[in-house]
Amino acid sequence: MNYIATSLYRKVIEHALNEGMKLEDFNNLPIPYDKIHEVQAVLADDFFELHENIDDRLGPGFSVRVGQQMKISDYGVLGLSWRTCSKAREIFERSERYFKLLSNTYIFKIEEREDISYIHLNREAYRRGVALSNEATLSATVVVLKSMTETDIAPVRVSFKHAPPITMKSYQEAFQCPVLFDQPKNFIAYSTRDIDMKTAKADISINNFLVERVEEEMKGIVFSAHKIVTDVRTLIENALPSGIPSIDNISDHMGMSSRTLTRRLSDSGVTFRQLIKRTQEEISKELLCHSSRSVGEIAFLTGFSEQSAFNRAFKRWTAKTPAEFRKAS
Numbered sequence: 576m577n578y579i580a581t582s583l584y585r586k587v588i589e590h591a592l593n594e595g596m597k598l599e600d601f602n603n604l605p606i607p608y609d610k611i612h613e614v615q616a617v618l619a620d621d622f623f624e625l626h627e628n629i630d631d632r633l634g635p636g637f638s639v640r641v642g643q644q645m646k647i648s649d650y651g652v653l654g655l656s657w658r659t660c661s662k663a664r665e666i667f668e669r670s671e672r673y674f675k676l677l678s679n680t681y682i683f684k685i686e687e688r689e690d691i692s693y694i695h696l697n698r699e700a701y702r703r704g705v706a707l708s709n710e711a712t713l714s715a716t717v718v719v720l721k722s723m724t725e726t727d728i729a730p731v732r733v734s735f736k737h738a739p740p741i742t743m744k745s746y747q748e749a750f751q752c753p754v755l756f757d758q759p760k761n762f763i764a765y766s767t768r769d770i771d772m773k774t775a776k777a778d779i780s781i782n783n784f785l786v787e788r789v790e791e792e793m794k795g796i797v798f799s800a801h802k803i804v805t806d807v808r809t810l811i812e813n814a815l816p817s818g819i820p821s822i823d824n825i826s827d828h829m830g831m832s833s834r835t836l837t838r839r840l841s842d843s844g845v846t847f848r849q850l851i852k853r854t855q856e857e858i859s860k861e862l863l864c865h866s867s868r869s870v871g872e873i874a875f876l877t878g879f880s881e882q883s884a885f886n887r888a889f890k891r892w893t894a895k896t897p898a899e900f901r902k903a904s
Contacts, residue, residue, distance in 0.1 A: 812854055
C-alpha cells in the first residue's frame with residue numbers, strides 16, 4: 576500500500592480552512608482533522624480523496640494554491656535532506672531515491688535536452704485526486720527551488736496529462752510560464768543552468784570553508800589532520816541522502832584534488848572509504864538512539880538504496896539488527 580505523510584494531509588486541510596471551508600466539512604473523511612495526530616501516515620487514496628472533496632467545494636486551482644504554501648519543513652525527513660543539497664537538481668535526485676526506498680507514490684526523473692532540463696513526474700492519474708496532487712507537487716517545486724537557491728528561479732514550461740481547468744488564474748500566478756494540458760507527460764521544465772545552480776547553503780558553507788583554508792595558508796598554519804577528517808565527515812553526511820558520494824565530489828567542495836585529499840586523509844590514518852563507513856555507522860546509531868525516524872528513513876539518510884542492505888550493514892557493524900539496537904539503547 577502507498578502512504579502519504581500526515582504533515583501533507585494536514586497542510587491541505589489547513590489551507591482549505593484558510594480559503595473558507597469549515598471543520599465540519601472534513602468530518603466524513605477516513606481520517607478527520609482532529610484525528611490526524613494519532614497517525615504517522617495516511618493512505619495515498621485517502622489523500623487523493625481529500626483533494627477531490629476540496630476541489631469540489633472550492634473549485635479549480637486549489638491544488639496549485641496549496642502547493643504555493645508548502646515549506647521545506649512540511650516534507651519531514653525528505654525536506655531535512657534537501658537542506659544539505661549542494662545544487663538545486665539534487666532536490667529531485669534525493670526525492671527519487673527517497674520515494675524509491677520508502678514509497679512509490681512519486682517518481683521523478685530529470686531529462687536534459689540541450690539547455691533545458693525536464694523534471695518528469697511519472698505518476699499516472701488513475702483518479703482525479705492524483706491529477707490534483709500532481710498539480711500541487713509541481714506548484715510546490717517552484718516554491719522549494721526558490722527557497723533553496725534564494726533566487727527568483729522560475730520554470731520555463733509546465734505540462735500536465737489531464738484536461739485543463741475552467742479558469743487558469745491560479746496556474747498563471749503560480750508558474751508564471753506557459754502551462755499546457757492534455758499533454759503526453761507531466762513535467763516542469765527549467766533552464767539547465769538554473770537547476771545546476773548552487774543552493775544558498777552550499778554557497779555559504781563552501782565559501783566559508785575556502786576562506787578558512789586561504790587564511791590558514793596565508794598565516795602559515797599547517798592543516799590539522801583532525802580538522803580535515805571532521806570537514807570531510809560533514810560533507811559526506813550532507814551528501815549521503817543522494818547516495819554514496821565520490822571522493823571527486825567531496826574534494827571538489829574542498830577546493831583540492833582527490834589525490835591531495837587522499838594523501839591528507841592518509842596522513843590522519845584513514846581512507847575515504849573507511850570514513851564513509853564510519854560516518855554511516857555513527858549517523859545510524861545516533862538516529863536509532865535519539866530520534867523516532869523509521870529504519871527506512873535512516874537507511875535513506877545514510878545513503879542506502881534498500882532497507883535490507885542497511886539492515887545487513889548495520890548487523891555487520893554491531894552484531895544487532897537496527898530494531899534490536901534501538902530497543903537495547
